[in-house]
Amino acid sequence: MAEDQESPIRPEFPIGRVKKIMKLDQDINKINSEALHLITYSTELFLHFLAEKSAVVAVEKKRKTVSLDHLRTAVKRHQPTSDFLLDSLPLPSQPGRHTKTASDKKAPPPPPVGTRRIDDFFQ
Amino acid sequence: MERGAPFSPYQLPKPNSGLNMDQLSNPNSMTSSVVTAGGTSDKNKGVAVQQQPCMAREQDQYMPIANVIRIMRKSLPAHAKISDDAKETIQECVSEYISFVTGEANERCQREQRKTITAEDILWAMSKLGFDNYVDPLTLYINRYREIETDRGSALRGEPAVSFRQTYGGSGIGFHGPPHSLPPSGPYGYGMVDPTMGMGGGRYYQNGSGQDGSGSGTGGSSSSINGMSSVYDPYGQYK
Numbered sequence: 113m114a115e116d117q118e119s120p121i122r123p124e125f126p127i128g129r130v131k132k133i134m135k136l137d138q139d140i141n142k143i144n145s146e147a148l149h150l151i152t153y154s155t156e157l158f159l160h161f162l163a164e165k166s167a168v169v170a171v172e173k174k175r176k177t178v179s180l181d182h183l184r185t186a187v188k189r190h191q192p193t194s195d196f197l198l199d200s201l202p203l204p205s206q207p208g209r210h211t212k213t214a215s216d217k218k219a220p221p222p223p224p225v226g227t228r229r230i231d232d233f234f235q
Numbered sequence: 236m237e238r239g240a241p242f243s244p245y246q247l248p249k250p251n252s253g254l255n256m257d258q259l260s261n262p263n264s265m266t267s268s269v270v271t272a273g274g275t276s277d278k279n280k281g282v283a284v285q286q287q288p289c290m291a292r293e294q295d296q297y298m299p300i301a302n303v304i305r306i307m308r309k310s311l312p313a314h315a316k317i318s319d320d321a322k323e324t325i326q327e328c329v330s331e332y333i334s335f336v337t338g339e340a341n342e343r344c345q346r347e348q349r350k351t352i353t354a355e356d357i358l359w360a361m362s363k364l365g366f367d368n369y370v371d372p373l374t375l376y377i378n379r380y381r382e383i384e385t386d387r388g389s390a391l392r393g394e395p396a397v398s399f400r401q402t403y404g405g406s407g408i409g410f411h412g413p414p415h416s417l418p419p420s421g422p423y424g425y426g427m428v429d430p431t432m433g434m435g436g437g438r439y440y441q442n443g444s445g446q447d448g449s450g451s452g453t454g455g456s457s458s459s460i461n462g463m464s465s466v467y468d469p470y471g472q473y474k
Contacts, residue, residue, distance in 0.1 A: 147356065
């Protein structure tokens, strides 16, 4: 069946989405279908690379969870990746896109001692 | 399948918090704004329409996070976890990478006054940007892709080689002659290319000439395979 031959080359990423991302750049005109497949597959390779290197850093720091810092260290260690990616990484102090602000909520401070509620006047 | 819907829960609270403040005095609008952004009130609709394209663009400019996580898990140890901010950042990194390589390939295209980015442009860009260790697996990948595309073209023309290919059960490499000696898949280190490159060398089958009988048609069947049997002729010694 045709699927047997296609599965070795079927990319894991949606090709349509890759094309949309490429088209975000106004200068890009047309993309060959071969080029599109190539980019998609190379992106998978890149992602594997990032994941592997970040995991190595996490293991070095004896952590089970791969964090943003581990990713940043991994990026720094590989020169070509660092050249284009390091500036894009968020700074450690910046929150992510979807960070919850639960930690920002604080209970209001208690009123000072001796304060009388306004209701007291009307009793 | 994809989280392409613009109304993901992450974005909704931002526009709606503004809406709720405005419409505290109007309970009808408040309920509709909470339920969906495509509510009945005009104000609701107006704000939703303005917010909608921004939300769609943000989702569309990244790869779907489910795919990203799935591919990452293949490279990570089984028990490893990924923090949320790392997941999102990697999503952004992936998009950056795509834009970066494409931009470089496009520059070369423009310098050579071509309008369409080709596979060669991409490979050249990768090499120039320092990702030459990807060039080999990518070259193999694109060769296989081209062979499959050509095979599909020949299948449509109805050539007899179709049945041969179906029983082969592996990749299309080696179809046009003796098996290529593929370089060992070890150096790539990613592991994902290996299974797809598995060359079942012993799985050549004779073409559909089984009607010749179990062994008597050896001479006839060999000649009908157009030289393929020069590689592997299991019935050659039957007497």
